[in-house]
Amino acid sequence: MPATPSPTVAPAPASIPARAGTQIRLNGVTKDYGLAIPAVADVSLTIEPGEFMTLLGPSGSGKTTTLNLIAGFETLTAGSISFNGADVSALPPHKRNLGMLFQNYALFPHMTIAQNVAYPLRERRVPRAEITRKVAEVLELVQLTGRDDNYPAQLSGGQQQRVALARAIVFGPTALLLDEPLGALDRNLRASLQMEIQRIHREVGSTFVFVTHDQEEAMNLSDRIALFNDGRIEQVGTPESLYEAPETLFTARFLGDSNVFELARRADDTVVWENTVWALDSRTVSARASAGGRAALVVRPEDVRVGADDAAVPAGVNSVPATIRDIGYMGAYRTAVLSFGRDGTVGRARFDATQTDLSVGQSVTAWWRVDKQRVVAV
Incomplete structure (x- = not known):
């Protein structure tokens, strides 16, 4: 939301008492x-x-x-x-x-x-x-x-x-x-x-x-x-x-933008998407996803990093190959529209506006910290 000047705030009249409110x-x-x-x-x-x-x-x-x-x-x-x-x-x-x-x-x-x-x-x-x-x-x-x-x-x-x-x-x-x-x-x-x-x-x-x-x-x-x-x-x-802790895919999508990976299967400490195996932190699995049924892994765009090659990806993170489909300049930051994996699942990453080493059509590796993902019920 664009910044707006703060209005002058007048003090509350002393004769209007604060009320505790009603349950x-x-x-x-x-x-x-x-x-x-x-x-x-x-x-x-x-x-x-x-x-x-x-x-x-x-x-x-x-x-x-x-x-x-x-x-x-x-x-x-x-x-x-x-x-x-x-x-x-x-x-x-x-x-x-x-x-x-x-x-x-x-x-x-x-x-x-x-x-x-x-x-x-x-x-x-x-x-x-x-x-x-x-x-x-x-x-x-x-x-x-x-x-x-x-x-x-x-x-x-x-x-x-x-x-x-x-x-x-x-x-x-x-x-x-x-x-x-x-x-x-x-x-x-x-x-x-x-x-x-x-x-x-x-x-x-x-x-x-x-x-x-x-x-x-x-x-x-x-x-x-x-x-x-x-x-x-x-x-x-x-x-x-x-x-930060949506229980369901509806919540994750309605409140903010999310990269969504519908999971093929889930174990105690790993999840599988397409043929990619990712590490799983049990603390990031929602209660409703833990109850069973279909689940998806979601990651917010601001938590996704993009590297030009695998050497830029640190150890201990989850990653997936991607292709940059578009880049948008938003002033304080840039957004990249990405195609993930072999099926081209569309997602987004947000990165610093000063980063200029990425271009449309480029093959990259997208990665995120395990504690920044969330497994939710579908």
Whole structure:
């Protein structure tokens, strides 16, 4: 992601206290519309108080439906949802006290910024003096002090999204649910608002549940990620654990780029791909791959080195012959598209931009350290 200037960060108003947040627990949650497979199938997940949890996955994977079930916009087919141990499965949305932020800002165009932010407080019949105070506090939090009397059309897209965020948190919701809120913004503005959302999450201290299909966004923002696939959770963990220790090929491919070698067979300390025997470190075999069934070995492009001849390959590593199909210059580094082995399995390597001894069409040896590979379930 291109570097963007850091925005000026204002301190949180002293009168907005940090909140411990709310625990959200999903137990066997299912939503079935009567199609071939349920939209959400037996999902169990605990979101800890104050956590920034991202529901990540491709379109149709069940992440947005899960968010709507938490919000109460959809009814459960099976399972239960609880907030701080209290079952809310049967509660309508307005009784769950949740803040919502959507890609569509849903601001009232005929209302000023202050009136838009005050709307949920007026609906809750909060006294006028308290409304004035809370609106001022939250506009300071989102760095829009002085824009009270502007109308939405007078603000940029990023500023409008900040107004929507202020409105979503002004009443102190149980948790904040964010459904692809940055999807309509350009790349640089998205990066800036990601930083703003991180800052506000830290300062408010509430539980945030964020839905996106953007892997970089999820990696940047989240304490943990729940990766969805076909209505189920494929894997849950920190961004680092999902990237560095994927359990399945789906996880390895969805979070970042991977070189993938589907294995012919596996022993205790070796694996075989085509006719190539590679060393195996049992600590890099995922639990789901250890259970048996088809498996693949994956290596991230940044962990693959390319040598012009075998003499450049150090001892104790795994290697494979390859041909360079293309080289791309990315500024800080170069990428090489490679054909591995006799069947020409396509992969990638990343190397320093100053390295100029490699060329398209060249036969090379690709190699990597054994502890940098991962054997995953297919």
